[in-house]
Amino acid sequence: MIEISGVHKTFGTTEVLRGIDLTAAAGTVTVVLGPSGSGKSTLLRCINHLEKVDSGLVRVDGELIGYRQSGTRLHELSERQILKQRAGIGFVFQNFNLFPHLTALENITEAPISAQGKPKRLVYDRAHELLTRVGLGDRAHAYPRQLSGGQQQRVAIARALALDPKLILFDEPTSALDPELVGEVLDVLRDLAATGVTMIVVTHEIGFAREAADTVVFMDSGRIVEQGTPAEVLDNPQHERTRAFLSAVLV
Amino acid sequence: MTVLTTQRRAETADEQLVVVPARHPWRWAGTALVLVLLAQFVHGLATNPGWDWSTFLGYFLEKSVVEALGVTLLLTFAGAVLGFLGGIPLAAMRLSPNPVLSVVSWAYIWVFRSVPLLVQLLFWANLGYLYEFLQIGIPFGPGWSFPTVNLISSLGAAILGLALHEAAYAGEIIRAGLLSVDHGQHEAAAALGIPKWRQFYRIVLPQAMRAILPNAANLLVNLLKSTSIVYVLAIGELFYQVQVIYGRSGRVVPLLMVATVWYVILTAALSILQYYTERHFARGAVRNLPPTPFQKLTAFLKAAPLLKAVQR
Numbered sequence: 001m002i003e004i005s006g007v008h009k010t011f012g013t014t015e016v017l018r019g020i021d022l023t024a025a026a027g028t029v030t031v032v033l034g035p036s037g038s039g040k041s042t043l044l045r046c047i048n049h050l051e052k053v054d055s056g057l058v059r060v061d062g063e064l065i066g067y068r069q070s071g072t073r074l075h076e077l078s079e080r081q082i083l084k085q086r087a088g089i090g091f092v093f094q095n096f097n098l099f100p101h102l103t104a105l106e107n108i109t110e111a112p113i114s115a116q117g118k119p120k121r122l123v124y125d126r127a128h129e130l131l132t133r134v135g136l137g138d139r140a141h142a143y144p145r146q147l148s149g150g151q152q153q154r155v156a157i158a159r160a161l162a163l164d165p166k167l168i169l170f171d172e173p174t175s176a177l178d179p180e181l182v183g184e185v186l187d188v189l190r191d192l193a194a195t196g197v198t199m200i201v202v203t204h205e206i207g208f209a210r211e212a213a214d215t216v217v218f219m220d221s222g223r224i225v226e227q228g229t230p231a232e233v234l235d236n237p238q239h240e241r242t243r244a245f246l247s248a249v250l251v
Numbered sequence: 252m253t254v255l256t257t258q259r260r261a262e263t264a265d266e267q268l269v270v271v272p273a274r275h276p277w278r279w280a281g282t283a284l285v286l287v288l289l290a291q292f293v294h295g296l297a298t299n300p301g302w303d304w305s306t307f308l309g310y311f312l313e314k315s316v317v318e319a320l321g322v323t324l325l326l327t328f329a330g331a332v333l334g335f336l337g338g339i340p341l342a343a344m345r346l347s348p349n350p351v352l353s354v355v356s357w358a359y360i361w362v363f364r365s366v367p368l369l370v371q372l373l374f375w376a377n378l379g380y381l382y383e384f385l386q387i388g389i390p391f392g393p394g395w396s397f398p399t400v401n402l403i404s405s406l407g408a409a410i411l412g413l414a415l416h417e418a419a420y421a422g423e424i425i426r427a428g429l430l431s432v433d434h435g436q437h438e439a440a441a442a443l444g445i446p447k448w449r450q451f452y453r454i455v456l457p458q459a460m461r462a463i464l465p466n467a468a469n470l471l472v473n474l475l476k477s478t479s480i481v482y483v484l485a486i487g488e489l490f491y492q493v494q495v496i497y498g499r500s501g502r503v504v505p506l507l508m509v510a511t512v513w514y515v516i517l518t519a520a521l522s523i524l525q526y527y528t529e530r531h532f533a534r535g536a537v538r539n540l541p542p543t544p545f546q547k548l549t550a551f552l553k554a555a556p557l558l559k560a561v562q563r
Contacts, residue, residue, distance in 0.1 A: 048442060050438060050441060080446070080447070083441070085444070086441065086443070086444040088444075091439075095435055097438065099436065099458075100458065100535045101535045102535065103535075110445065110453065110454075111443035111444060114449045115444040115445050115446065116444075143534070143538075145536070145537070
C-alpha cells in the first residue's frame with residue numbers, strides 16, 4: 001500500500017509538484033499519464049527518495065520514506081537507512097542505467113548481495129531464474145553493450161525484481177526504445193502486472209494503460225487532474241486538459 | 252560510348268569483376284624518406300666515436316649504477332603510491348558539497364601545483380631550519396616532540412616532496428575520472444540501495460578508471476623522470492650516480508646514455524603495464540576487445556605470404 005499526501009517539490013523557481021495526493025493498494029498497477037514536464041518522473045523519484053520532497057509525506061506499507069516519526073517530530077533518516085529503504089523499492093529507468101562493466105548476471109546479483117546481504121548461492125539461482133523469466137536465460141554473461149535496448153531494459157527489470165521489492169516504479173520504461181522493441185518490454189510488464197506485483201508506471205503507452213492498469217492517473221503541471229479506472233479516464237475523461245492530451249496522443 | 256559500356260556490361264558478369272586497389276605513390280615516397288633519415292641516424296650512432304659505446308657497456312650494469320637504479324625505483328614507487336593515496340581524499344574533498352573541505356582541497360592543489368618541484372624539495376630538505384622540533388599531541392596542548400633533523404632524512408624529504416607534489420596532480424586526475432562517470436550510474440546504484448562505500452569501489456571507480464588510467468600513466472612516467480631532480484639533495488639515484496661517475500672520468504655522453512637508456516627501458520615497462528591495465532578496465536566498454544599487439548603479430552605472421560611460401 002502506497003500513500004502519498006500533499007507532496008510539493010520545487011526546482012529553483014519552478015514548482016514541479018504542487019500538492020500530490022495518491023494512494024495505490026498492494027498488488028495494483030497504477031499508470032501515470034501526462035505531458036512532458038507535468039512532474040510524473042519527479043513524483044516517481046520522490047517515492048524512493050531519489051529526490052527529497054519539500055513538503056508532504058510518502059508511506060510505503062505504512063513506513064515513512066526518508067523520515068522517522070517520533071511524536072510530532074520527523075527525523076531525517078541517515079543515508080544508510082535511506083539506502084536500506086530504497087532496496088525495498090524497485091526502480092526502472094528510462095535509460096536502463098545498467099552497469100556497463102558488469103555482466104547481465106552481475107548487474108542483477110550486485111544489490112541483493114551487497115544491500116540485502118542475501119546468501120550468494122540463493123541470489124545467483126534467483127538471478128538465472130529471473131533472466132529466464134524475462135526471456136534472457138541464455139544471455140547471463142553478456143555485457144550490457146552486447147544487448148539490444150529491449151534486452152537491456154528487460155535485464156534492468158530483472159535487476160529490480162531481484163530485490164523482492166514491495167513496489168516497483170517504472171520511469172518511462174519504453175521511451176528510449178526503438179518501436180519494434182517496445183513490445184517485448186511491455187510483455188514483461190504485463191506479465192508482472194498479472195502476477196500481482198505492485199507497480200507505478202509512468203508511460204505514454206495508452207494501450208498498456210488500458211490493458212494492464214487498475215488505476216490511471218492523469219497529471220498536468222504538477223497536479224493530478226483526474227484519476228480512475230482506465231475506462232473512466234481513457235474513454236470518458238471529465239477534464240478538458242485530459243481530453244486534449246488523449247486526443248493528441250491517440251492520433 | 253554508352254553503347255560500348257552496355258555491351259561490356261553484358262559481356263562480363265558481376266562476379267567476374269576484379270577490384271584494383273587505389274595506389275598511394277606519396278605514401279611510398281614518404282616512407283622511403285623516413286627510412287633514409289632513420290638509416291642515417293642509426294649509422295651515426297654506430298660510427299660516431301663520441302658515443303663511446305664501450306664505456307656505455309662498461310657502466311650500464313655496473314654495481315653502483317644498478318644500486319642507484321634501485322633508489323630511482325624506490326622514489327618512483329613511494330612517490331606514486333603515497334601520491335595516489337593522497338589524491339583520493341583530495342578528489343573526494345573537492346567533490347564534497349561541504350564548502351570547507353572543497354576549498355581546502357582546492358587550495359592544496361593550487362599551492363602544490365604552483366611551487367616548482369625543485370623549490371619544494373629544497374624546502375623539505377631545510378625543514379629543520381624552519382621547525383627545529385616536530386610535536387605530536389593535543390592541538391595547542393602538551394605532547395611529545397622530536398628533532399626534525401632526526402625524523403626527516405634527505406631521502407625522506409625527497410619522498411615527502413615527490414608525494415605531496417604528485418598528490419595534487421593525482422587528485423585532479425581522479426576527480427576528472429569520477430566526473431566522467433554518467434550521473435545515471437550513481438542514481439541506479441542509489442536506487443538499488445547499494446551501500447555508499449560499495450557504490451564507490453564497485454560501480455563508480457571501475458568506470459572512472461577508464462578516464463583515470465591514461466592520465467595516471469602519464470603522471471607516473473613523468474614522476475619516474477622527475478626523480479632525477481632529487482640529485483640536488485645528494486641522493487644516490489640514477490642521474491646523481493651517473494653524474495658522480497662522469498665527474499671522475501669526464502666521459503659525459505656515454506654515461507648520460509646509461510641513464511637515458513635505463514629511463515627508456517623503465518618507461519617501456521610502464522607503458523606495457525598501462526596497456527594491459529587499460530584493457531582490463533575496458534571490460535564491457537566496447538563490444539569486443541581489439542587484439543593485443545602480440546595477437547596481431549602472430550595473426551600477421553600466420554597470414555604472411557612469405558611464411559606461406561616457406562610452408563609450401
